[in-house]
Amino acid sequence: MPDTIFAAGIVGTPPELDIVGNGFARLTFRLASIQRKYNRTTSAWENGETNWYTVVAFRRLAEHARDSISKSDRVVVAGRLKVANWEKEGKHGTAVEIVADAIGHDLTFGTSQFRKDVAPSAAASAPSADGNAAADHGQLDEEDQSSTPSVDGDGWALPGGPDGSSGGAMADGGTAAEPDANAHERNERPTGSIGEEQLSGFAEPVETPF
Numbered sequence: 001m002p003d004t005i006f007a008a009g010i011v012g013t014p015p016e017l018d019i020v021g022n023g024f025a026r027l028t029f030r031l032a033s034i035q036r037k038y039n040r041t042t043s044a045w046e047n048g049e050t051n052w053y054t055v056v057a058f059r060r061l062a063e064h065a066r067d068s069i070s071k072s073d074r075v076v077v078a079g080r081l082k083v084a085n086w087e088k089e090g091k092h093g094t095a096v097e098i099v100a101d102a103i104g105h106d107l108t109f110g111t112s113q114f115r116k117d118v119a120p121s122a123a124a125s126a127p128s129a130d131g132n133a134a135a136d137h138g139q140l141d142e143e144d145q146s147s148t149p150s151v152d153g154d155g156w157a158l159p160g161g162p163d164g165s166s167g168g169a170m171a172d173g174g175t176a177a178e179p180d181a182n183a184h185e186r187n188e189r190p191t192g193s194i195g196e197e198q199l200s201g202f203a204e205p206v207e208t209p210f
Helices: 058-067 120-125 131-146
Strands: 003-011 016-019 025-041 044-058 074-088 092-106
Touching: 003 044, 003 058, 025 058, 044 058, 044 074, 058 092
Parallel strands: 044 092
Antiparallel strands: 003 025, 003 074, 016 025, 025 044, 074 092
């Protein structure tokens, strides 16, 4: 069972997106996670060792992360830890990767704005802003006209529909008019844009010892 890790830090390299063998997107970047420790002598928090991770994301997460984060951003990453030893040209080392399941901005240091992704099928079926709106407006006009009662010569409303015919439930037990089969309710989706502010400094938050 792979180990799950949560890491917070600074994006140390520009995120790079490429397409791998099966045709899906892969994103990679380096994450610098600075350890914090409390110095009891100075009664202050200090920076400790910096752990470097290679973060790897795939498919839609890779595409969304590419459009959302930049070098120097503060982020939080959750994923599966992979550690492997390597050897190249007589040198040895250890590669530490996080295969990301989720990536987001660290809101301790700034703000971000979420924009929900719209699936292609939902986008195709969504009504257009011009054509369907005009059709709906015309339908409403027809409904308004059809609901206008007919009047007699003295100004009194005639019973029934606009032409004097009876409508709705009949007093003699007749059948009421069928409801409009095309009536529907449209679901609105929230819109907005992801915040583009990038942090230029990395001031540490105020922390208190436990």
